[in-house]
Amino acid sequence: MDLTRREFGRLAGAAALAGMLPKTQAEGHSIGWCIVGLGRISMGHFMPGIKEGNTGRIVALVSGHRPKAQQQAAMYGVSDNAIYSYEDYDRIADNKEIDAVYIALPNGMHAEYTIRAAKAGKNVLCEKPMATSVADSQAMIDACRTAGKKLMIAYRCQYSPIQLKAIQMIRSGQLGSVQAIESSFGFNIRAGEWRLNRKLSGGGPLMDVGIYSLNACRYLTGEEPEDIHANSSVIDHDGRFTEVEENVGWTMKFPSGIVASCNTTYGGSMNGFYRVHGSKGMIEMAPAFSYEGNHLHADLNGGQQVDMPETEHDPDQFKTEADYFADCIWNNKEPKSDGEEGLRDMKYMSQIYQAAGLPSL
Amino acid sequence: MDLTRREFGRLAGAAALAGMLPKTQAEGHSIGWCIVGLGRISMGHFMPGIKEGNTGRIVALVSGHRPKAQQQAAMYGVSDNAIYSYEDYDRIADNKEIDAVYIALPNGMHAEYTIRAAKAGKNVLCEKPMATSVADSQAMIDACRTAGKKLMIAYRCQYSPIQLKAIQMIRSGQLGSVQAIESSFGFNIRAGEWRLNRKLSGGGPLMDVGIYSLNACRYLTGEEPEDIHANSSVIDHDGRFTEVEENVGWTMKFPSGIVASCNTTYGGSMNGFYRVHGSKGMIEMAPAFSYEGNHLHADLNGGQQVDMPETEHDPDQFKTEADYFADCIWNNKEPKSDGEEGLRDMKYMSQIYQAAGLPSL
Numbered sequence: 001m002d003l004t005r006r007e008f009g010r011l012a013g014a015a016a017l018a019g020m021l022p023k024t025q026a027e028g029h030s031i032g033w034c035i036v037g038l039g040r041i042s043m044g045h046f047m048p049g050i051k052e053g054n055t056g057r058i059v060a061l062v063s064g065h066r067p068k069a070q071q072q073a074a075m076y077g078v079s080d081n082a083i084y085s086y087e088d089y090d091r092i093a094d095n096k097e098i099d100a101v102y103i104a105l106p107n108g109m110h111a112e113y114t115i116r117a118a119k120a121g122k123n124v125l126c127e128k129p130m131a132t133s134v135a136d137s138q139a140m141i142d143a144c145r146t147a148g149k150k151l152m153i154a155y156r157c158q159y160s161p162i163q164l165k166a167i168q169m170i171r172s173g174q175l176g177s178v179q180a181i182e183s184s185f186g187f188n189i190r191a192g193e194w195r196l197n198r199k200l201s202g203g204g205p206l207m208d209v210g211i212y213s214l215n216a217c218r219y220l221t222g223e224e225p226e227d228i229h230a231n232s233s234v235i236d237h238d239g240r241f242t243e244v245e246e247n248v249g250w251t252m253k254f255p256s257g258i259v260a261s262c263n264t265t266y267g268g269s270m271n272g273f274y275r276v277h278g279s280k281g282m283i284e285m286a287p288a289f290s291y292e293g294n295h296l297h298a299d300l301n302g303g304q305q306v307d308m309p310e311t312e313h314d315p316d317q318f319k320t321e322a323d324y325f326a327d328c329i330w331n332n333k334e335p336k337s338d339g340e341e342g343l344r345d346m347k348y349m350s351q352i353y354q355a356a357g358l359p360s361l
Numbered sequence: 362m363d364l365t366r367r368e369f370g371r372l373a374g375a376a377a378l379a380g381m382l383p384k385t386q387a388e389g390h391s392i393g394w395c396i397v398g399l400g401r402i403s404m405g406h407f408m409p410g411i412k413e414g415n416t417g418r419i420v421a422l423v424s425g426h427r428p429k430a431q432q433q434a435a436m437y438g439v440s441d442n443a444i445y446s447y448e449d450y451d452r453i454a455d456n457k458e459i460d461a462v463y464i465a466l467p468n469g470m471h472a473e474y475t476i477r478a479a480k481a482g483k484n485v486l487c488e489k490p491m492a493t494s495v496a497d498s499q500a501m502i503d504a505c506r507t508a509g510k511k512l513m514i515a516y517r518c519q520y521s522p523i524q525l526k527a528i529q530m531i532r533s534g535q536l537g538s539v540q541a542i543e544s545s546f547g548f549n550i551r552a553g554e555w556r557l558n559r560k561l562s563g564g565g566p567l568m569d570v571g572i573y574s575l576n577a578c579r580y581l582t583g584e585e586p587e588d589i590h591a592n593s594s595v596i597d598h599d600g601r602f603t604e605v606e607e608n609v610g611w612t613m614k615f616p617s618g619i620v621a622s623c624n625t626t627y628g629g630s631m632n633g634f635y636r637v638h639g640s641k642g643m644i645e646m647a648p649a650f651s652y653e654g655n656h657l658h659a660d661l662n663g664g665q666q667v668d669m670p671e672t673e674h675d676p677d678q679f680k681t682e683a684d685y686f687a688d689c690i691w692n693n694k695e696p697k698s699d700g701e702e703g704l705r706d707m708k709y710m711s712q713i714y715q716a717a718g719l720p721s722l
Contacts, residue, residue: 177596179608179628182545188640229590229716233618235538236640247540249612249620257594259610261622267540268638269660277629279549279597299630355590 031056031326032097034082034122036089036113037105038063038072041127045291046102047076049318055326059097062089089113093120099329100125100150102322106200107207111136118147125325127154129211129349130342132202133361137346141339152325152335153342156317157212158219159324162294162310166276166283170220174300175278178256181220183213184263185289186247186270191240195266202361204244206349209272210264212289214352215345216274217252217260225252225260225348232356236267250352291317392417392687393458395443395483397450397474398466399424399433402488406652407463408437410679416687420458423450450474454481460690461486461511463683467561468568472497479508486686488515490572490710491703493563494722498707502700513686513696514703517678518573519580520685523655523671527637527644531581535661536639539617542581544574545624546650547631552601556627563722565605567710570633571625573650575713576706577635578613578621586613586621586709593717597628611713652678 033056035042050056060082063069069083084091092098100123103113111131114124124144130153131137144151157163170178186205194200195208206214218224230250234241246267252260263270272289275282281300288294292314298306328335350361394417396403411417421443424430430444445452453459461484464474472492478485485505491514492498505512518524531539547566555561556569567575579585591611595602607628613621624631633650636643642661649655653675659667689696696702711722 175629177628179596179626180545180547180610180624180631182543182622182624184541184543184622184636184638186541186638227592229592229612231588231590231612231614231620233614233620235540235618247618247620249541249614249622251590251592251610251612251622253592253594253610257596257608259592259594259608259624261543261545261610261612261624263541263543263620263622263638265540265638267538268536268640269643269662270541270636270638271643273636275545275631275634277545277547277624277626277631279629282630282632301630 029330030054031099031322031329032059033057033322034060034062034092034095034098034101036062036101036103036117038065038068039104042102042104043072046104046318046322047072049316050322051076052316053319053323055323060084060092060095062086062092090116090120092117092122098122100325103127106194107202108132108200111140114140114151115143118143118149118151121147121149123150123325123329125152125154125322126342128342128345129202129207130339130346132207134343134346134350137339137343141343144339150325150328150335151339152328153337153339154321155215155337155341156321157216157289158337159320160294160317161314162285162296162308163219165308166285166296167219169283169298169306170276170278171222174281175276175283176280178221178258178276178278180258180277181217181260181274182262183216183260183274183288184270185209185212185272186263186265186268188268189240189266191238196240196244198243201244203349203353204241204246204248205264205266206245206248206352209289210248210262211345211349212272213262213264213274214348216288217262218344220274220276221254221256221258223254223256223258224344225254227253228348228351228355230352230356232353232358241266245358248352248356250355390691391415392460392683392690393420394418394683395421395423395453395456395459395462397423397462397464397478399426399429400465403463403465404433407465407679407683408433410677411683412437413677414680414684416684421445421453421456423447423453451477451481453478453483459483461686464488467555468563469493469561472501475501475512476504479504479510479512482508482510484511484686484690486513486515486683487703489703489706490563490568491700491707493568495704495707495711498700498704502704505700511686511689511696512700513689514698514700515682516576516698516702517682518577518650519698520681521655521678522675523646523657523669524580526669527646527657528580530644530659530667531637531639532583535642536637536644537641539582539619539637539639541619541638542578542621542635543623544577544621544635544649545631546570546573546633547624547626547629549629550601550627552599557601557605559604562605564710564714565602565607565609566625566627567606567609567713570650571609571623572706572710573633574623574625574635575709577649578623579705581635581637582615582617582619584615584617584619585705586615588614589709589712589716591713591717593714593719601627606719609713609717611716
């Protein structure tokens with residue numbers, strides 16, 4: 001491959017942006033992934049992301065539905081004896097092909113399947129929220145630490161170039177002193193979803209999608225919230241919200257004084273969104289948290305505008321996330337969104353629930 | 362004037378929308394306005410609005426700068442002996458041409474000049490926020506009531522067709538059950554503005570522009586907030602914020618369960634904005650609170666979209682406001698945004714400040 005100096009510089013910059021070292025990738029080592037839970041996010045996003053990249057391959061599946069697993073196994077070249085049920089999940093310990101598991105189960109199962117994976121000697125990439133309680137989250141961290149294995153929480157936004165661009169604009173001072181952030185994310189949930197079952201979900205929209213706003217406020221500011229105040233409600237008494245909340249609104253203050261106000265709902269369409277206001281300009285990301293098609297817009301003092309839509313040329317967010325975790329495993333690096341990072345959000349969500357008069361996590 | 366039936370219907374509809382009865386207007390009675398305070402909003406917006414309409418005329422001016430007043434008097438055909446200083450303001454009682462005063466002074470002067478106007482037997486249209494304390498607000502209401510004169514607070518948004526369209530979409534059920542609102546409004550203030558002087562302003566961005574978000578949440582929902590929580594901060598220690606706050610973020614819960622999260626700032630650009638999320642769709646107004654060029658967009662379930670920008674064909678918001686007050690005077694109607702309405706916002710702002718650990722109003 002012939003590269004001009006300029007092209008090489010751009011590629012090296014992109015690799016550095018994603019926190020990647022090309023070294024071990026060039027050596028041909030590929031991460032063997034075991035996919036735990038075959039739902040929409042696994043089959044529709046994460047597994048295609050792995051296939052698109054060249055840092056990993058799918059070598060095992062865990063599912064309660066063997067026919068579905070067999071169909072997926074055929075698509076990804078997974079051998080029949082690498083399809084596990086939840087009962088014989090611990091047998092993954094014997095499968096040396098498996099370097100890492102990707103856990104995409106209902107939240108209430110994250111802790112158990114992370115801890116069992118750690119005990120089986122596997123690295124873990126676990127979907128957010130990391131668990132349904134602070135105690136379970138700590139237990140996951142402890143189990144992975146004891147096993148000497150990596151634990152990463154799948155905060156894909158923290159690795160996507162468009163979010164990194166927003167962060168970089170803020171850190172570089174282009175926005176001046178940041179004053180305030182608004183963010184919201186929600187949707188109108190269908191009856192019958194596991195997300196409405198507290199044992200499986202741990203909570204309502206805050207745990208599921210509000211966490212995007214919470215995490216964004218943290219990665220955008222680079223600070224941890226101090227003062228958290230919140231309201232919560234159930235408006236639609238149609239049987240959906242007997243176990244979890246329908247709406248949460250909250251405000252947080254950060255040590256520098258930045259104030260954030262956020263909303264989340266399971267009762268109506270609420271496209272993921274944030275605005276960051278600084279003394280020298282503002283950033284709007286709308287949509288902000290989609291799997292693709294996010295759009296960054298900035299108005300800077302002096303009339304300078306930035307318009308940066310995600311396009312089909314941008315890397316798949318799940319590929320980027322998997323590539324990053326591969327790099328952490330290869331180079332023994334602690335993931336940026338490790339268990340401690342997931343635990344911080346769990347503690348803040350617990351504080352938000354408490355502030356709204358709901359049980360803590 | 363020849364009108365087709367269709368044109369007449371449209372005009373009648375517009376008049377009804379603004380709460381106007383054409384009766385007395387046709388009789389040729391015109392409201393004589395006394396403008397108190399010749400600043401940007403008077404000279405740039407309200408006075409041109411009066412001139413554009415046909416319900417009133419400017420008959421008197423009150424200013425501390427006689428040359429400026431004389432210049433404006435020449436533009437509007439105000440006689441020299443109808444130019445008053447603040448000292449001889451009470452002499453407006455003797456000017457039978459004056460039906461109403463428009464008070465566009467720093468907030469801290471609203472109460473005194475409203476009460477003196479009422480004692481002089483004049484109706485009062487007073488800019489928002491109505492005062493700098495709850496007690497002063499009540500005194501203004503009492504003075505106007507005792508004098509048997511109207512008191513209206515200049516919440517122009519409550520009368521503009523684009524806001525009425527948003528309200529109507531919500532009330533008609535097009536959005537289904539409303540769950541959540543986000544709103545924000547702010548700007549980067551220059552040092553030296555009277556708005557930074559607590560005696561003149563009563564507070565920072567919350568009193569000045571945050572009040573738009575607060576009031577919008579109330580007119581959009583048609584409800585009064587119950588649970589108010591807030592954060593406030595000063596980030597820029599550059600001498601501007603020694604008396605008033607720089608940032609406020611707050612969340613409110615309404616009796617139906619609707620949750621609103623709002624931000625305001627004096628530290629950065631924050632275009633006025635709101636989003637309303639319901640079970641059947643969402644409304645975005647961006648910009649939301651500008652003198653012109655506001656833009657309503659709605660996404661309704663089933664893919665229906667509403668896109669309604671304010672254009673040069675829309676009535677001037679200040680004209681609409683003045684026309685409405687003329688109608689209230691002619692037909693002895695209590696203004697929708699009367700003193701009690703202004704007082705409600707004062708009480709809620711006081712609660713927001715208290716919730717943020719700041720002194721109440």
